[in-house]
Amino acid sequence: MTQYYFIFNQELCTECNSCVIACVQKNEEIDGQLRRVLPHPISISCNHCQEPLCQEVCPVNAINKRPQDGIVTVNSEECIGCKRCAKRCLYQAPYFSETKMKTYKCDLCLDRLNNKMLPKCVESCLMQAIELKQEVELSNKEKNLIANNSLPNSGVIKPNYILKKIEER
Amino acid sequence: MLGLGKIFELFSNFNLTRLEVKEELCLNYRFKQKVCNRCAEVCPNSIINVEGRKLIVKKDNCNSCGFCYQVCPTGVFNILEGSNAKLTSEIRNLANKESRLKIYCSQHKRKFKDGLEIVCLGRLDEKLLLEGLLAGATDIWIVDTDCTDCKMQIGEELFKEVLSTCQDLLQANSIQNRIYYTNDEPIEEKRSSLKFNKIEANNSQTSEESFNRRDLFKVLRKGVRQASAKQLKDKGALPSKQDRLLQLIKSLDIRSTNLPWLEFSSDCDFCQGCSHLCPTDALKVEEEEERLTFKFNPLFCTSCQLCEISCFYNAVRLTDFKNNNKVQLAANDLDRHYELFSGYKARCQQCDDEFYTAKNEQKVCFNCQYVAEVII
Numbered sequence: 001m002t003q004y005y006f007i008f009n010q011e012l013c014t015e016c017n018s019c020v021i022a023c024v025q026k027n028e029e030i031d032g033q034l035r036r037v038l039p040h041p042i043s044i045s046c047n048h049c050q051e052p053l054c055q056e057v058c059p060v061n062a063i064n065k066r067p068q069d070g071i072v073t074v075n076s077e078e079c080i081g082c083k084r085c086a087k088r089c090l091y092q093a094p095y096f097s098e099t100k101m102k103t104y105k106c107d108l109c110l111d112r113l114n115n116k117m118l119p120k121c122v123e124s125c126l127m128q129a130i131e132l133k134q135e136v137e138l139s140n141k142e143k144n145l146i147a148n149n150s151l152p153n154s155g156v157i158k159p160n161y162i163l164k165k166i167e168e169r
Numbered sequence: 170m171l172g173l174g175k176i177f178e179l180f181s182n183f184n185l186t187r188l189e190v191k192e193e194l195c196l197n198y199r200f201k202q203k204v205c206n207r208c209a210e211v212c213p214n215s216i217i218n219v220e221g222r223k224l225i226v227k228k229d230n231c232n233s234c235g236f237c238y239q240v241c242p243t244g245v246f247n248i249l250e251g252s253n254a255k256l257t258s259e260i261r262n263l264a265n266k267e268s269r270l271k272i273y274c275s276q277h278k279r280k281f282k283d284g285l286e287i288v289c290l291g292r293l294d295e296k297l298l299l300e301g302l303l304a305g306a307t308d309i310w311i312v313d314t315d316c317t318d319c320k321m322q323i324g325e326e327l328f329k330e331v332l333s334t335c336q337d338l339l340q341a342n343s344i345q346n347r348i349y350y351t352n353d354e355p356i357e358e359k360r361s362s363l364k365f366n367k368i369e370a371n372n373s374q375t376s377e378e379s380f381n382r383r384d385l386f387k388v389l390r391k392g393v394r395q396a397s398a399k400q401l402k403d404k405g406a407l408p409s410k411q412d413r414l415l416q417l418i419k420s421l422d423i424r425s426t427n428l429p430w431l432e433f434s435s436d437c438d439f440c441q442g443c444s445h446l447c448p449t450d451a452l453k454v455e456e457e458e459e460r461l462t463f464k465f466n467p468l469f470c471t472s473c474q475l476c477e478i479s480c481f482y483n484a485v486r487l488t489d490f491k492n493n494n495k496v497q498l499a500a501n502d503l504d505r506h507y508e509l510f511s512g513y514k515a516r517c518q519q520c521d522d523e524f525y526t527a528k529n530e531q532k533v534c535f536n537c538q539y540v541a542e543v544i545i
Contacts, residue, residue, distance in 0.1 A: 060442050080442060
């Protein structure tokens with residue numbers, strides 16, 4: 001299995017929100033946003049955790065972690081809209097659509113990945129602050145960052161998200 | 170060109186398929202965690218296989234014994250050769266001619282002429298037997314044979330189950346034993362009253378009240394509309410097997426006590442997974458002001474246990490219907506759902522979200538509870 005990792009470099013981010021706009025444009029039919037920019041700044045979406053809480057709580061097993069690349073997807077045909085996953089996720093990644101009464105979440109733009117293109121958010125980032133790498137491509141420094149991840153509660157659910165902090169001045 | 174291959178395909182389909190399979194109704198398809206392979210266990214030619222969530226059927230080798238049809242709770246299978254409609258009409262014809270209906274399997278060495286020959290006794294279901302009695306036969310003799318060497322041995326067990334439920338149903342309406350399962354021809358009992366026919370006659374009289382033609386069509390059209398509206402919903406369709414039996418029970422007005430029932434415990438967090446998965450809409454949720462109620466109709470339930478398996482907190486349990494005084498069941502209560510369990514809206518003190526609960530003094534929602542337990 002080659003797990004995908006989001007790498008976010010705080011130093012480069014200018015809070016331009018272009019990643020959010022690109023994501024919303026790509027997922028027009030969902031009528032909501034799957035990626036957010038928090039004030040620090042942190043651009044965050046689904047982290048495709050190693051042990052996803054959303055998958056654990058789904059009553060109809062509609063959420064799946066793909067064994068080949070570790071992408072966590074929702075099967076919208078099976079989803080019954082109980083909102084459990086949206087409530088329980090610590091990073092609020094699943095989005096409950098009121099119009100469709102179903103939950104949607106980031107799937108790393110699977111259709112683009114299959115055509116060997118990068119996800120929309122990564123492509124749209126002006127400063128290239130967001131990167132997407134596979135496990136094999138990570139450098140030693142980045143592997144170190146995974147071990148002591150600074151996201152909250154990362155010890156329990158192991159999010160696959162690498163945060164490069166601004167060095168304290 | 171219209172494609173010779175296409176026409177040939179059509180012909181071959183027409184000739185070869187003895188079995189109709191609706192995979193979307195299969196329980197394995199509806200819910201991943203359910204593993205039901207009753208059809209595969211029962212098939213004498215082992216042409217049915219359950220691999221993961223898929224049902225693999227080699228239709229060509231089917232001998233239309235009907236065991237899979239008999240056993241499936243949701244009605245995935247439908248037998249095309251020697252279909253139910255055909256058997257019913259044969260039984261009716263025979264019952265009109267003679268007072269005793271003979272049914273025997275085709276593997277039997279003793280040959281009979283006047284009677285119904287079927288592939289195996291396991292093909293018979295409750296409706297077919299009761300249909301014979303309703304059509305005018307005083308009793309039915311099913312010829313018992315030695316099944317030890319037969320490859321369709323399982324059919325005997327299936328048939329015995331059907332027979333026992335049939336006799337339970339009949340007990341309410343007649344004292345006399347009407348279905349015999351013996352080796353030798355049973356002696357006819359003298360006090361054979363034709364109670365069944367009377368009931369049916371009564372029913373038909375009430376339904377054919379003096380209508381003129383136009384009125385009749387008005388009434389019919391209403392029924393058709395309702396029926397089509399029901400069919401439009403993808404779920405909520407009763408398996409044809411159960412539907413047929415229910416109609417018959419309705420005409421006899423038999424009250425049965427062996428019905429399934431559900432028990433809820435207060436651990437339920439109202440995610441509604443069980444009601445979404447229910448293949449026949451036996452369990453459904455109704456929302457009123459500040460209140461969610463689970464409603465259940467035991468006549469629709471096929472005891473497939475999807476609700477029990479899917480529940481995250483093991484809050485639903487499938488039990489036998491206990492004849493308590495509160496709920497009196499009649500067979501014609503098809504539209505009636507009984508209230509089982511209800512929860513009230515509350516507001517979480519931690520996350521300020523609305524949630525439903527059945528516990529009186531719950532102040533923190535299920536999600537916050539979980540987070541407090543698991544995560545530091």
